[in-house]
Amino acid sequence: MPETTKEQLITAASTLLDSGGQEAVTLRAVAERVGVSHNAPYRHFRDRSALLAAVAERDFIYLRGAIDRHGEGSDAEVALRNASAQMIDYALKHQARYRLLFSDPDLSPGPGIKDAAKAAFQAFSRVVSRCQGEGVLPEIDTVRLTVLVYSTLHGAIDLELGGRSTESGLGSIEATADLLFHLLRRVELGE
Amino acid sequence: MPETTKEQLITAASTLLDSGGQEAVTLRAVAERVGVSHNAPYRHFRDRSALLAAVAERDFIYLRGAIDRHGEGSDAEVALRNASAQMIDYALKHQARYRLLFSDPDLSPGPGIKDAAKAAFQAFSRVVSRCQGEGVLPEIDTVRLTVLVYSTLHGAIDLELGGRSTESGLGSIEATADLLFHLLRRVELGE
């Protein structure tokens, strides 16, 4: 069954984000790609930012699924690496979309997006929690630990996407994430 | 002695970034603030992005000084917290400017910026190195460790500036940085 016009607009915006970044996503270009007039999008979205919000919501739902799918079966440490790899893979293949979801301060914070983002965070949190159970990560508050792990992952990704990694002296997002996991496994909390 | 027109343009762009973000920095608004015609900026900068690059370079130099200034005297752990606090303070007070320096993929990577950014990174790295000497941070490759620490700090800052922290479950950049430092102090490398 074919996509509705609204879905086509979201898909077109996603494609334009991938090929030309935020500035390439003009409502005129989106409309032309779908084959409607330059202001037809206003029948489906309040404005440009609402269209971008719809792209973000769809991708948050995808990411939650990707994390859940790759965080099962294998042991906890492998699941953590797989979940991280999913985020990194998405970020590298869809740079402007990753930044839209996790960095853009202008992203409209509607309830649909908040729920989808929260669900993705919780999926990541479940993997962190399993690692704590297997002694791979320290036994501290799971939410705070997830925020720490994801802050590091996001920081490494964002610096890389912004081209700040080579300038600063090192590359590879995975290397930074692996170093964090390596060190956290060796934390002795003391009693 | 008064600022040259070029310096006034950089100052005006910085002020507009603080008050209205990237989108508020139109060359027309910048020019009007300085009191010149709407295309006078082209006599001093190749285009809009060159003006923003000049803002970034000036701020990288400021940050390097702030880190050096607050990373002396006191013991290494205090210096690390002070250097981090300087970055956080700058990020919160000048959100759009922080994002311009550390996130924007469109920032023109001229040699002046690269050098200024590298100098700021090295200032931070010296503080990390001192912490290693005092046993506060693990004795691994200093550059890799600095990249890890700064990735976490940047990730926490960027998620906060983007409004993604409260959605995800927690706040406070300092809390995340402190947790990292707390855990890294308890790493047992084994021999």
Add this chain to the structure above:
DNA sequence: ACCTGAACACCGTTCAAGT
């Protein structure tokens, strides 16, 4: 309910002149 075409205000950038 969904789409179209004209129009408005705004922007980056260029160009021909001015001093």
Add this chain to the structure above:
DNA sequence: ACCTGAACACCGTTCAAGT
């Protein structure tokens, strides 16, 4: 060397109609 004013192409958004 530095600045100005007119002009161009492009954009988000609105509005009055069309089916």
